[in-house]
Amino acid sequence: xxxxxxxxxxxxxxxxxxxxxxxxxxxxxxxxxxxxxxxxxxxxxxxxxxxxxxxxxxxxxxxxxxxxxxxxxxxxxxxxxxxxxxxxxxxxxxxxxxxxxxxxxxxxxxxxxxxxxxxxxxxxxxxxxxxxxxxxxxxxxxxxxxxxxxxxxxxxxxxxxxxxxxxxxxxxxxxxxxxxxxxxxxxxxxxxxxxxxxxxxxxxxxxxxxxxxxxxxxxxxxxxxxxxxxxxxxxxxxxxxxxxxxxxxxxxxxxxxxxxxxxxxxxxxxxxxxxxxxxxxxxxxxxxxxxxxxxxxxxxxxxxxxxxxxxxxxxxxxxxxxxxxxxxxxxxxxxxxxxxxxxxxxxxxxxxxxxxxxxxxxxxxxxxxxxxxxxxxxxxxxxxxxxxxxxxxxxxxxxxxxxxxxxxxxxxxxxx
Amino acid sequence: xxxxxxxxxxxxxxxxxxxxxxxxxxxxxxxxxxxxxxxxxxxxxxxxxxxxxxxxxxxxxxxxxxxxxxxxxxxxxxxxxxxxxxxxxxxxxxxxxxxxxxxxxxxxxxxxxxxxxxxxxxxxxxxxxxxxxxxxxxxxxxxxxxxxxxxxxxxxxxxxxxxxxxxxxxxxxxxxxxxxxxxxxxxxxxxxxxxxxxxxxxxxxxxxxxxxxxxxxxxxxxxxxxxxxxxxxxxxxxxxxxxxxxxxxxxxxxxxxxxxxxxxxxxxxxxxxxxxxxxxxxxxxxxxxxxxxxxxxxxxxxxxxxxxxxxxxxxxxxxxxxxxxxxxxxxxxxxxxxxxxxxxxxxxxxxxxxxxxxxxxxxxxxxxxxxxxxxxxxxxxxxxxxxxxxxxxxxxxxxxxxxxxxxxxxxxxxxx
Ligand SMILES: [Zn+2]
Ligand SMILES: [Zn+2]
Ligand SMILES: [Zn+2]
Ligand SMILES: [Zn+2]
Numbered sequence: 043x044x045x046x047x048x049x050x051x052x053x054x055x056x057x058x059x060x061x062x063x064x065x066x067x068x069x070x071x072x073x074x075x076x077x078x079x080x081x082x083x084x085x086x087x088x089x090x091x092x093x094x095x096x097x098x099x100x101x102x103x104x105x106x107x108x109x110x111x112x113x114x115x116x117x118x119x120x121x122x123x124x125x126x127x128x129x130x131x132x133x134x135x136x137x138x139x140x141x142x143x144x145x146x147x148x149x150x151x152x153x154x155x156x157x158x159x160x161x162x163x164x165x166x167x168x169x170x171x172x173x174x175x176x177x178x179x180x181x182x183x184x185x186x187x188x189x190x191x192x193x194x195x196x197x198x199x200x201x202x203x204x205x206x207x208x209x210x211x212x213x214x215x216x217x218x219x220x221x222x223x224x225x226x227x228x229x230x231x232x233x234x235x236x237x238x239x240x241x242x243x244x245x246x247x248x249x250x251x252x253x254x255x256x257x258x259x260x261x262x263x264x265x266x267x268x269x270x271x272x273x274x275x276x277x278x279x280x281x282x283x284x285x286x287x288x289x290x291x292x293x294x295x296x297x298x299x300x301x302x303x304x305x306x307x308x309x310x311x312x313x314x315x316x317x318x319x320x321x322x323x324x325x326x327x328x329x330x331x332x333x334x335x336x337x338x339x340x341x342x343x344x345x346x347x348x349x350x351x352x353x354x355x356x357x358x359x360x361x362x363x364x365x366x367x368x369x370x371x372x373x374x375x376x377x378x379x380x381x382x383x384x385x386x387x388x389x390x391x392x393x394x395x396x397x398x399x400x401x402x403x404x405x406x407x408x409x410x411x412x413x414x415x416x417x418x419x420x421x422x423x424x425x426x427x428x429x430x431x432x433x434x435x436x437x438x439x440x441x442x443x444x445x446x447x448x449x450x451x452x453x454x455x456x457x458x
Numbered sequence: 459x460x461x462x463x464x465x466x467x468x469x470x471x472x473x474x475x476x477x478x479x480x481x482x483x484x485x486x487x488x489x490x491x492x493x494x495x496x497x498x499x500x501x502x503x504x505x506x507x508x509x510x511x512x513x514x515x516x517x518x519x520x521x522x523x524x525x526x527x528x529x530x531x532x533x534x535x536x537x538x539x540x541x542x543x544x545x546x547x548x549x550x551x552x553x554x555x556x557x558x559x560x561x562x563x564x565x566x567x568x569x570x571x572x573x574x575x576x577x578x579x580x581x582x583x584x585x586x587x588x589x590x591x592x593x594x595x596x597x598x599x600x601x602x603x604x605x606x607x608x609x610x611x612x613x614x615x616x617x618x619x620x621x622x623x624x625x626x627x628x629x630x631x632x633x634x635x636x637x638x639x640x641x642x643x644x645x646x647x648x649x650x651x652x653x654x655x656x657x658x659x660x661x662x663x664x665x666x667x668x669x670x671x672x673x674x675x676x677x678x679x680x681x682x683x684x685x686x687x688x689x690x691x692x693x694x695x696x697x698x699x700x701x702x703x704x705x706x707x708x709x710x711x712x713x714x715x716x717x718x719x720x721x722x723x724x725x726x727x728x729x730x731x732x733x734x735x736x737x738x739x740x741x742x743x744x745x746x747x748x749x750x751x752x753x754x755x756x757x758x759x760x761x762x763x764x765x766x767x768x769x770x771x772x773x774x775x776x777x778x779x780x781x782x783x784x785x786x787x788x789x790x791x792x793x794x795x796x797x798x799x800x801x802x803x804x805x806x807x808x809x810x811x812x813x814x815x816x817x818x819x820x821x822x823x824x825x826x827x828x829x830x831x832x833x834x835x836x837x838x839x840x841x842x843x844x845x846x847x848x849x850x851x852x853x854x855x856x857x858x859x860x861x862x863x864x865x866x867x868x869x870x871x872x873x874x
Contacts, residue, residue, distance in 0.1 A: 080496045080499050081523055087526065090526055090530075094533035094534045095534070095536055096692045099537045101533075103523065105521035107503070107519065109503050113503060113507050113510065117510035118515075118517075119514075122510070122514065122516060125516050127552065129552040132545070133548070136548075237691065326831070405479040443556060
């Protein structure tokens with residue numbers, strides 16, 4: 043028995059279906075907020091159709107235009123950078139109250155803001171992060187299902203495959219996305235069931251261990267990540283507070299938890315470039331003392347990196363530690379995506395800034411969650427920026443409170 | 459001395475400049491809400507840049523995707539048609555409070571919803587009109603400046619120039635838009651000053667006359683339009699309630715006022731097809747008795763026309779009577795635009811539904827305006843739909859309360 047490869051249209055339909063049924067797991071009678079780049083209109087329309095067919099009573103599509111951000115930084119008066127009316131987040135708050143699920147389509151030029159005024163970007167980023175803080179917190183607590191997919195917009199595809207003609211670059215990037223998202227499988231929903239079951243097994247194993255710290259080493263890094271007290275590992279599919287299970291990122295190959303804000307010591311080097319605030323940062327190196335970044339360099343984008351760390355005190359501490367096998371599906375494509383949604387699933391990574399409240403016991407409790415997070419040592423900040431540190435030569439040990447050690451990873455693979 | 463014709467880029471820049479400086483007349487420190495089809499991103503970006511350069515502190519761009527409407531009508535469950543949360547209009551209310559100016563870019567397939575379920579469209583249109591009622595009323599009272607421009611999106615250009623290859627159809631439609639918007643002039647802002655001064659002369663003349671009715675006749679129409687008591691003629695540029703003068707439509711060649719809800723008798727035939735709710739209606743014929751439509755037929759789109767009239771009682775009465783010379787700039791292009799923004803400036807026209815509150819003395823007063831409008835005989839409805847009735851053989855008489863008559867138009871031209 044042979045099986046015919048799917049056509050592009052079949053894979054695209056599968057992908058839209060996965061975003062709706064697996065990513066945000068839209069229920070009949072549900073409501074969908076969809077954010078997409080204008081270049082992703084074709085995908086947005088497919089998603090909308092799938093959502094209507096799933097019985098949605100609202101599909102609220104907001105299109106984003108990356109060029110408008112660049113224009114703002116290049117042409118707006120200074121007062122515009124500080125303008126952030128409180129009412130601008132009211133709609134998102136209403137939609138959270140009303141149980142909307144939130145789907146975002148990623149896709150932008152990784153170098154969109156290269157050469158723009160970094161001081162203006164940092165200032166504006168801080169203003170909008172403050173403005174969006176309440177919404178971010180509710181999203182971060184997984185109050186409702188949300189997920190992120192992607193669309194190969196031309197400026198992005200050209201960056202990933204600079205040697206190819208644009209049309210081919212776009213279709214190569216689509217194929218890579220289909221592969222890592224399992225949209226090329228005959229039954230992608232079943233493939234995701236099996237995959238998230240496997241991630242759940244890893245997650246449950248680590249949750250059973252109650253390590254106090256992880257010791258992470260490779261040729262360029264030697265660092266001990268203390269974990270938050272009562273930390274919880276997450277990964278794959280899990281229920282939002284309404285009880286509906288979804289998958290917040292498509293693809294996802296990570297399991298992750300909250301490190302302890304003040305218990306990280308050592309040095310670590312990035313294994314991939316990072317596109318953040320529209321600029322590429324390359325060869326990041328950081329040294330930590332008592333959880334705090336005390337040294338941070340990059341061969342490119344140093345100015346952006348420094349501005350990021352200067353956002354607030356929490357930006358110099360970590361909010362996430364994620365483990366990914368070196369030969370994960372994303373890594374196996376051999377593609378450097380210049381997009382965190384993908385690249386973070388090709389390598390173990392850490393995030394500067396805020397921890398997810400569901401990564402700590404009691405962290406999502408309405409009245410007591412904030413205090414639980416602080417007491418557990420989970421970090422807080424306006425930012426949450428992942429960067430990749432995993433390599434094929436990475437060893438990770440789990441360290442118990444009494445100093446006993448166990449192998450967690452050897453040469454970038456699980457060792458349990 | 460010869461003058462060089464402007465390049466396409468110069469005309470496009472002029473057009474964006476006109477929308478910002480003449481249309482909404484954005485002031486330094488002002489805030490702009492811009493609504494545009496996704497296909498008009500290039501124009502939206504130009505407008506955004508002009509707005510920043512004019513000193514805007516916010517440029518809030520919302521992209522619309524006509525295909526999403528079609529998908530909704532074709533695939534959404536019935537409950538979606540009735541879904542209209544109150545919070546969805548809160549942002550517009552906040553922006554009105556904060557003095558935003560509102561610019562819309564028109565451009566859609568005139569036949570977008572042909573063949574879709576008319577009952578679903580009528581139902582949804584009514585729900586959204588009710589939902590947007592408070593916003594519409596504040597816009598209708600010209601509380602802040604708003605204006606409408608256009609972009610030749612492919613589906614529209616193809617309809618206007620079906621015999622041309624798509625690229626040529628788009629550039630022909632651009633040229634037509636540039637011409638009627640005076641964007642092809644060396645000093646378009648000055649050209650608009652002169653043009654609106656000319657419209658002001660006509661408007662002031664008619665306002666001085668205090669006619670009780672206008673008698674409108676051509677080969678296919680014979681109808682007396684009673685005018686609202688205390689009616690005011692508008693046209694060209696005039697100040698919003700904040701005192702800043704703008705031009706609500708680019709182009710505009712009309713002067714218009716509020717007819718009396720119950721004082722219209724006779725019959726009238728459309729001189730152009732009308733695209734409304736995504737469907738073309740052709741050869742409209744209507745007969746009025748005591749202001750009410752008692753007979754309404756069309757050779758195409760009858761179902762849409764009937765549904766429109768059945769929206770509410772006010773949909774069977776008129777809210778606007780506009781006079782336009784038969785050889786206006788838009789008419790002189792010889793182009794049938796299938797878009798009211800343009801076609802209404804090629805011919806005298808009337809609108810089913812709501813009257814503008816600024817077309818009646820005292821109509822925009824916060825506390826007493828609604829009562830003033832009712833007492834003056836101005837019509838109210840959820841809809842306002844213009845359709846074209848002017849022809850080169852149209853004669854219009856002004857009728858005084860004592861029955862005395864004066865020529866207002868002869869053979870489609872002003873006669874004063
Ligand atoms: Zn992660
Ligand atoms: Zn993260
Ligand atoms: Zn009009
Ligand atoms: Zn009108």
